Amino acid sequence: MKAKNTSFDIAYRAGVSQSTVSRALRDSPLVNEETRKRVQEIAKELNYKVDKHASSLRTQQSQTIALLLFEDPTNDDSLINPFFLSMLGSITRACSNRGYDLLVSFQQMNNDWHADFEDTRKADGIILLGYGDYLSYREKLIQLTEQETHFVRWGAEVKELPVVSVGCDNFHGGQQLTEHLLNNGRTHFAFLGGVSNGAPEFKDRYLGHCHALEQANISVDPALQFDAISTEESGYEAMQILIKSNKHVDAIFAASDLIAVGALKAMQEYNIKVPEDIAIVGFDDIPIASFTYPALTTARQNTVLAGELLVDKLLELISGEQAQTRLMATTLVVRESCGSKR
Amino acid sequence: MKAKNTSFDIAYRAGVSQSTVSRALRDSPLVNEETRKRVQEIAKELNYKVDKHASSLRTQQSQTIALLLFEDPTNDDSLINPFFLSMLGSITRACSNRGYDLLVSFQQMNNDWHADFEDTRKADGIILLGYGDYLSYREKLIQLTEQETHFVRWGAEVKELPVVSVGCDNFHGGQQLTEHLLNNGRTHFAFLGGVSNGAPEFKDRYLGHCHALEQANISVDPALQFDAISTEESGYEAMQILIKSNKHVDAIFAASDLIAVGALKAMQEYNIKVPEDIAIVGFDDIPIASFTYPALTTARQNTVLAGELLVDKLLELISGEQAQTRLMATTLVVRESCGSKR
DNA sequence: CTGAAAGCGCTTACAG
DNA sequence: CTGAAAGCGCTTACAG
Structure with a gap:
């Protein structure tokens, strides 16, 4: 590469x-x-x-932000949750x-990630992204x-720590979707997604789901919650277990769209009609959600914005200011997987 | 933030x-x-x-690489081709x-991107990623x-310029998939995807497709090539046009998996059975390809590796060495969308 | 094997 | 408004 010009070269000219x-220049x-x-002008001319x-x-500042994306270790190399990828896009743009x-x-x-970026001064700050257990x-x-x-981090609020988070209102989202299913006359529910403390987002969705059921005087059967992580594969497997259990169900709450996609596939294979036999909702609204068949109702x-x-x-x-944790509302997106248009 | 230690502090201690x-330290x-x-030890102790x-x-080197991802301007903010996203994952890891x-x-x-990264010395080199027209x-x-x-860039070889590219053998991939369809007894083909010079990847796939047809003594009808960009939406629309044209077709070559997903949806809405009535193949093997119904045969x-x-x-x-352009072979992945297991 | 010193290319107080 | 100079925190030739 050619020797680059410095500010002295510009000064000389x-x-x-x-x-x-x-x-x-500044x-x-x-x-x-x-x-x-x-x-x-001279600077431009000399490139x-x-x-x-x-x-x-x-x-002493780098005008650079580091984004640390935590992967689910269960995923293989190239699988990255599309939801995070769309977040990556908007963070890059922002x-x-x-x-x-x-x-x-x-x-x-x-890994020993926690100390690496700001300490080398590569970045002025860090964004932490990834589902999962902050515990x-x-x-x-x-x-840190x-x-x-x-x-700052994406995800559920950490109440005990002075940590700034941005997340979405998973509880209310879960409630919203469940109410939508109830409004469509569904009465027998299953929930596909792990709800341990290690999955606070899914857990909050589940709690919102349960809350809505209780409001409707439907008692919650813990046996109708099936563990799954956020992959199609995992949703597919969870749905198969549900089907084989022979439990009567007319509505599925999938904790994420990816899980819903897997569940849809299992239902198709078993010739279960969606939404006639079973309605299903997802969560996230990833791009594929409009192109499943039937298209997925989701949050x-x-x-x-995130x-x-x-x-x-x-x-x-x-810049030394205070910042507050922020919970964003989710939007109910009604498509065809619950058999209604509202 | 606390004042950071410098090498002098370490030296003193x-x-x-x-x-x-x-x-x-080095x-x-x-x-x-x-x-x-x-x-x-002291360095570690003082963090x-x-x-x-x-x-x-x-x-005079940054140990940093810049990845410039070119977006299809027709896409909205958060839509990024999942294929590139998985590439992004592997590049990050590499x-x-x-x-x-x-x-x-x-x-x-x-944009004025071409001069920005290495010139500011933010990066030692640049990777260019994005489908499309290098012309x-x-x-x-x-x-540059x-x-x-x-x-270096991802994509079709640029023959006239001394540019190092890594791409996949789209021609052969197109041929491979088409032969697979032929082996399954298909005789009437349509191609979904734009094949202008502005889309060299799709064009090569199309050429490989046509080559395989000619080898099988099937004449290619240009009227059975339908423009589409690599989105579900666009595939959905192209498929609708094809269906409404009432042309007799028993096999679809979708230029990408995303297009195939959209086409599948259109076929489901028209009650066309896949693969019984029409077989379909995609290209890329993005994660969703295994979870469409039926699962997608693709390249x-x-x-x-890319x-x-x-x-x-x-x-x-x-490091001053020479590097060669490299074309990678694609792998045929047979699933259910063509009605066979091989 | 170790240290004193130069210098990478800027930004910014200081002096005018 | 402008310039000479210091200094950010390192790496590395140079001398020992």
Whole structure:
């Protein structure tokens, strides 16, 4: 590669000092209008760009955000939950709109990730993304907090820790979807998804689901909750177990769209008609949800807003302000999988 | 945030010079074994990490790769082709295995992207990812080459330019899938996907498809090629047009799995039985392909290998070596959508 | 094997 | 409004 120009080269050509070049390029008011123009033109002409490392070293900030994406270790290499991927898209966009670069990194929970990014000053702050049990990495969150690292996370609120989270109102979403099923005359429910403490999102959806049932005077049978993680495969397997159990069910609450897709496939194989025999709802509204057959009724999480909120709150933290945890409402998206249009 | 420790702090505590600290931390052979251990222990204890900007500034390399993902402008905000997303996953992993960070950026074709990353020294090299017409950004490729920027791209070979690409053998993949359909007794084919120069991947698949048909003495009817971009929506619409045209067809070649998913939905709505009435194949083998009903026969692109190849070839370029364009073979994945098991 | 010193390319107080 | 100078935190030739 050719030797790059430095601000000194620009200064030489413009006949000014290097300090003036630096000021002109940063639109400092301390520089004459004409000088500024001339410098900027020369810089453009020579295709000069300010060296990121030098300026970061000097200013002690990198204008970069690190996104740590935690993978479900049960997933294989290339499987990434599409919901997180659409989040990744909106986070990337939000960063770039705000003049920040985004460093992306996939992490296993067991890694020594907690100290790596801000400490090397690669990033001014960190976004933590991934479903799952914050209890299992509670200590790392504490350590991050103690180090005064700037970070925000996606997911359920962590009540005991001073951690800023952005998440969606899973309880209310679960309630909403269940009420929709009830309104369509369904009476016998099963829930597909693990509800341990290790899956707080699914658990909240389940609690909202149960709450709605109780409001309708339907008692909840724990035997009708089937564990599943958020993959098609897992949903497929859970649905098969349900079918083979011969329990009478006319409505399925799948804890995620991916689970619903797997469940749909199992039902098709067993010739169960959806929604005639069994209605089903998912959660997330991933792109495929409109293209299953029948199309999936689900609860949309606003990933675009979520990405922006995560970035904005992190930026607030970075600039020393306070930031609040935020729970976003979900939107009921009615399609055909429950047999009605509302 | 607390003031961070520098190598001088470590040096002070270890009772050595800062130079020695630097050497010890980089496992230089020029440092006494014991000294090295002591320094490393102290560094660990103080949670010291080498400042990335300082070392990058000094060594003139950033240990960072930039991934520019080009979006189809027809797509909305959160829609990213799942195929690229799985590629993103494997690229991220490949980078981190090789000690590189990954900067991710979404780009519109019309942007001034071509000069931004390596020039600011944020990255040592660039990976270009996105379907589409390299002709439309031919000039930018030329400019990148002239600037001696290190870059590789995913996609069809660019014969006229000295550009390193990694792509898959779309022609052969198209041929393979078509032969599979022929082997299953299909005789009347339609192709769903745009085949203009602006979509070289789809075009190659189409050419492979046509080649296989000709080999089987089936003449190709251009009227049975229907434009579609790689979305479910577009596949759905193309399939509707095909159905309404009342042309007799017993096999569909969808240029991507996403298109196939949309086409499947249209067929289900029209009560067309797959594979009994019409067989269908996709391309890519995205995760959903195993969970459509019936499951989709398709051509797998090895995204894990692709990611590694892209990163490795870029690293070769960065270290001043030559690198060759590489075409990867696709794998036929037989599932149920063609009515056979082989 | 170790240390003192130069220098990577900027930004910004300081002096004018 | 402009310039000379210090300094961000490293790495590495140079001297010992």
